[in-house]
Amino acid sequence: MTTSDSDFDSPGFVLAMLDWLERREESPAAVDESLELLADRRRRLLLEVMRTYGEELTLPDAAEEVAVRETGRKVTELSAERVANVYISLYHDHMPRLVEADLIEYDQERDLVIPLEMR
Template sequence: MSTSDSDSDLDSPGLALAVLEWLEDREEGPEDVDACLELLADRRRRLLLEVMRTYGEELTLPDAAEEVAVRESGRKVTELSAERVANVYISLYHDHMPRLVEAGLIEYDQERDLVHPLECR
């Protein structure tokens, strides 16, 4: 992440040092920190969490996938191909969402295809 990609004044090394400094005051063990960083390492997972926090309510997975695709591309939803949104949906469904569910960050109702942020419940 470079300064031009962020509203922050931190560059990648600065951000890494700031996170390490923050972690010094925490009581989590190294395994927990590693698991958290691994979970957040993927941009698509971070975007899904961001979408869920922004809306603060349940969303259909197709709607969440569409919003993730918008944020990934920086384009309007009308400018996205159905194939791009479908690819995001598939990767969320098969890879990213199960990891976030297992971590306890979101819930998923497969029967209704709804994603719930934990704050919504």
């Protein structure tokens, strides 16, 4: 279910997250690192795409799917430039962070993104 920004209860969400975190035993540094990784929408979308498909995807296909989810448009309505921009940002910024955090794997030789569940 998607809600508009005006319907979102930010204080309620933050308080619920704090309650959830209190019941966990993660270190403050681990929580900070996790929240930093999830702070960027494009990274969240890439993780969502990989979980949805549950299989290896080429980075161009993953970038295309992220662009679709970002814009809410059909793939046929996206410009090649838009998809290329998503690809470049995933390749240079977001994927290295997710690989370093051991959330995905990347096979550069085959240009494949591998979800956590397949490793």
